[in-house]
Amino acid sequence: MILVTGVSGALGGLVYRGLSELEDLAVVPGTRTADGGTARRIDFDDPESLRAGFAGVDVLVMISAGYAEDDVVLTRHGAVAEAAAEAGIRHVIYTSLAASGERTTLAVPHRWTESRLTRSPFTTTVLRNGLYAELLGALSSQAAAEAAETGVFSAAYGTGRMSVVARQDLADVTVRVAAESDRALTAGTPGPHAGRTYELEGVTALGGADIADLLTKHHGTPITYHPAPLSSTRATLLTHPLEPYQITHTLSLLSNTAAGFLESTHTDLPGLLGTAPRPVHDLVVPGAAD
Ligand SMILES: NC(=O)c1ccc[n+]([C@@H]2O[C@H](COP(=O)([O-])OP(=O)(O)OC[C@H]3O[C@@H](n4cnc5c(N)ncnc54)[C@H](OP(=O)(O)O)[C@@H]3O)[C@@H](O)[C@H]2O)c1
Known part of the structure; x- marks a missing residue:
């Protein structure tokens, strides 16, 4: 089973919808604001919600929750790593920041999280997302x-x-990586994305x-x-x-x-998309055709 966090957000919502269209997979949505329906309450700031919410999950799509001061982000992402290990999650896919952003202040919590996840019993895939x-x-x-x-x-x-990259392209890659990872685990192998870091510039x-x-x-x-x-x-x-x-x-x-x-100067995006990336001009200047 795959769990996607942050599904009321833009990226998490696109990833969850994409995975939901694949009928062979069991996918559950995670959000801080689960209202008792199919969604599980997943709040990185509330470790109790993670302990309960991660039960039975094989593949976790961990959408970064970066809107806070760095110390808050480190604590919440560390709590996810800890709870995922305790729950026996087998593979974590983390949406990080691309290499070109290495010198930005945004990189600090992302690189810390990448490092924290590697010190875990589960396998990981790091999706280093380009700037939207x-x-x-x-x-x-x-x-x-x-x-x-x-x-x-x-x-x-x-x-x-x-x-820059269309958010939908990043979602499409995430869907592919999550689906292939889950199917591989079901077949008894770690799959092609375990231990990989992809630059999605x-x-x-x-x-x-x-x-x-x-x-x-x-x-x-x-x-x-x-x-x-x-x-x-x-x-x-x-x-x-x-x-x-x-x-x-x-x-x-x-x-x-x-x-x-x-x-x-380098990206893994077209290879993982299997097609040319979407045009972006209209996303930067609405109404401007590519
Ligand atoms: N690459 C880029 O250009 C870029 C730009 C901006 C942000 N980002 C990063 O990418 C992430 C996803 O981007 P987005 O466009 O989808 O952002 P978004 O639309 O603002 O969604 C972020 C979502 O993160 C979830 N979240 C926030 N705090 C959380 C917490 N304490 N525990 C669990 N989930 C929490 C929330 O989902 P729920 O309400 O469903 O829990 C929220 O809606 C952002 O959170 C940020 O870290 C990347």
Whole structure:
């Protein structure tokens, strides 16, 4: 049996729906807000929910729960590793962060979790997810709205680019890895993904000038890119209703983009998808066709 955590979230929901379509598999949804239906209550911050929720599970799809300060994330992910071992889960698939994000603040809890999971009795597959195209769209949305008025797209991407991937592609790979791992365990083998770490970087890299071009096509009027300084971006973020750790991670993503670190050169994504990755332009600038 496969259990997917975080199914009310975007990635967990896509993974659960994908696995549910495979009729030969038993799949249960896990969420903090189980309402007594088919879903199990899985709250990484409540070890008791993990002890009960992991009963009878062979393959755990552990969707990272990264929206918190690092110490909180380490504690909750450590609790999952401990409870999974106690429950006799045989294989854990963890959604991590791709290598291009190594220098971002986001990498710390992901790399800690990868390391923690390897010190466990179960086998693991680490899916090092690239940055979502939807994330770049969200980071750019306010500047894109202003650009429609001013003709200037101003963002702190410098001259760098971010390699991005459609969240659905990451979900599709997760479904494949979970399904093949579960079937292999049923057949008495660890399967092809046990002990593997996959880099799921996007194949399309976009920066400020590229987004300005997409906005130009979308609006039919010229929009130019002006790199914004990090200082004014930080000042703007401080006026938003964000948690302090969100400001840290956002600025880290921006400075890593500007430094050129988020443009990747290697990915396992097409091989695991078995097809070309989905187009991403429309996910970054809604309405912009690829
Ligand atoms: N690669 C990227 O670009 C990128 C961008 C943003 C985030 N991420 C990471 O990828 C994860 C999935 O992304 P997403 O887009 O699906 O995010 P999302 O839509 O915000 O969903 C996150 C889900 O994590 C679950 N969660 C939160 N706290 C939890 C806890 N204490 N215990 C168990 N589950 C908890 C929740 O699901 P339930 O309410 O169902 O429990 C929540 O809905 C995020 O949590 C984050 O760690 C990656």
